[in-house]
Amino acid sequence: MSRANEQAALRMERLAATPLTPVGAVTGRGAWWGAIRAIFSHREMLSLLVRRDLKARYKDSTLGFFWSLIRPLIQLAVYFIVMGQFLGAARSIPDFAVYVFAGLSAIGLFTEIVVGGTGSVLTNAGLVKKVYLPREVFPLSSVGSALFNFGIQLIVLVAATLLVAKPPLHAQLAYAVPAIALIVVYGTAFALLFSAVNVYLRDVQYLVEVITMLLFWASPIVYSWQMAKTLIPSPIVLDVYTNNPLTLAVLGFQRAFWVAGDTAEWPGELLLRMTIALLIGLVLLLVCHRVFIRLQGNFAQEL
Numbered sequence: 001m002s003r004a005n006e007q008a009a010l011r012m013e014r015l016a017a018t019p020l021t022p023v024g025a026v027t028g029r030g031a032w033w034g035a036i037r038a039i040f041s042h043r044e045m046l047s048l049l050v051r052r053d054l055k056a057r058y059k060d061s062t063l064g065f066f067w068s069l070i071r072p073l074i075q076l077a078v079y080f081i082v083m084g085q086f087l088g089a090a091r092s093i094p095d096f097a098v099y100v101f102a103g104l105s106a107i108g109l110f111t112e113i114v115v116g117g118t119g120s121v122l123t124n125a126g127l128v129k130k131v132y133l134p135r136e137v138f139p140l141s142s143v144g145s146a147l148f149n150f151g152i153q154l155i156v157l158v159a160a161t162l163l164v165a166k167p168p169l170h171a172q173l174a175y176a177v178p179a180i181a182l183i184v185v186y187g188t189a190f191a192l193l194f195s196a197v198n199v200y201l202r203d204v205q206y207l208v209e210v211i212t213m214l215l216f217w218a219s220p221i222v223y224s225w226q227m228a229k230t231l232i233p234s235p236i237v238l239d240v241y242t243n244n245p246l247t248l249a250v251l252g253f254q255r256a257f258w259v260a261g262d263t264a265e266w267p268g269e270l271l272l273r274m275t276i277a278l279l280i281g282l283v284l285l286l287v288c289h290r291v292f293i294r295l296q297g298n299f300a301q302e303l
Contacts, residue, residue, distance in 0.1 A: 035134060035136065035289070035293055038133075038134040039134045039136050039137060039140070042133050042134055042137055045133055045137055046137045046140055046141060046144070047144075049124075049137055049138070049141035049144075050141045050144035050145050050148070052141075053116075053141055053142070053144075053145040054145050054148060057145070069152060069153070069156055072101070072104055072105070072108060072153055072156070073156070075104055076097065076100060076101050076104060079100050079104075079221075079222050080096060080097050080100060092224065092227070093224055094260040094261075095164050095166060095258065095259070095260040097160060097164070098157070098160050098161055098164060098166070098257065098258055098259075098260070099224075099254060099258050099260070099261070100221060100222060101156070101157055101160055102157060102250075102253050102254045102256075102257045102258055103219065103220070103221030103222070103250050103253070103254060104221060105150065105153045105154060105157055105253065106179060106183060106249055106250045106253040106254075107215070107216050107219060107221060107246070107250060108149075108150070108153065109146055109147070109150040109180075109183050109184075109187070110183045110186070110187045110212070110215075110246060110249070111212045111215075111216070112142070112145075112146035112149065112150075113142060113143050113146045113183070113184070113187030113188065113190075113191055114187050114190045114191055114194065114208060114212060115205075115208055115209060115212060116142035116145065116146060116191070117138075117139035117142040117143065117187070117188070117190070117191025117192070117194065117195050118139075118191065118194040118195055118198050118204060118205045118208045119195070119198065119205050120138035120139045120141065120142050120191070120195050121135060121138050121139070121195045121196070121198065121199055121299060122198060122199065122202075122205075123138070124138050128299050128300055129300045135292070135296045135299060136192065136289070136292065138195065139188070139191040139192050139195045140188070142191060143184065143187065143188050143191065146187075147184070157257055158257075161257060161259065166259040166260060167259070168256060168257045168258075168259055170259060170262065172255045172256055172262065173256045173257075174256070175252040175253070175255045175256040175270070175271070175274075176252065176253060176256035176257070178252055178271070178274040178275065178278060179248075179249045179250075179251075179252030179253040179256065179274070180249075180253075181278055182245050182246075182248060182249040182252070182274060182277060182278055182281060183246075183249045185278060185281040185282060185284075185285055186245050186246070186281045186284065186285075188285060189281065189284045189285040189287075189288040189289075190208075190288065192285075192288045192289055192291075192292045193288040193291055193292065194208055195292070196291060196292045196295040196296060196299075197295070199295070199299055199302050200295070200302055215246055218241075218244070218246075218247070219244075219246055219247050219250045220247065220250060220251065220254075221250060224264070225242070225251060225265075225266065225267065226264065226265050228241060229265075242267045242273070243273055243277065245277040245280075245281060248270070248273055248274050248277050249274075251266065251267065251270060252270065252274055255270070
């Protein structure tokens, strides 16, 4: 046997002795923990994707990140003038501008997470087909960029409370924590689910946009919860409406930053409702992640 053949045989023996490491979809009992470890090991890539999404969104624009402020401010102006002044909603809701902007900030975070996450895998089809990395980083990068924009809007919201001389220096400010947690948990769960399904059914991204629009009007943002309570005659229907996690998150955010609402009527045991919804959301997040893990195996082929 020649020296070249001996070296080739040795290489084959070493390759045969090397344990195989799966780099595709993780299956089996340890799938969830394996996926979490993979995401953690690629945390730098996740950070890069978040920064890339933020830079790409405002690339070559003169105002840059100020666009993340202009859009909600224009929405606020439209709702304040049309709903508040023309339709008279401001007469029954004190400090209507702060009330509306608090709701817009909460629903805007949820919408950006879900809509951005739904199309994240398709947007990064080139990376999915060429490089192995945990597919979860794509919807999670949408969560990160949405939180960045939300932070900017939160600064504007606090500034608005200072303009009306009613800063949220009260104990109810603590409601902001479970409210944001609800939005992030449910938004991330749906982003994972819809991003995976959207690879196989491309109409999902358009359906999600319609659903988020309906959720906006189904939440007490441009009208008060007291008005909904008056118009909904059935206590069962009212409980279903109130216990919607997004409604609870909006109510919690309004209670945290809308100081004029300290004397308003709120749903009973609001914090308890939010806690229960958050626990259910964590279970939903695990289920949606499990579905994502099962569907991601054929992403490259479908794309």
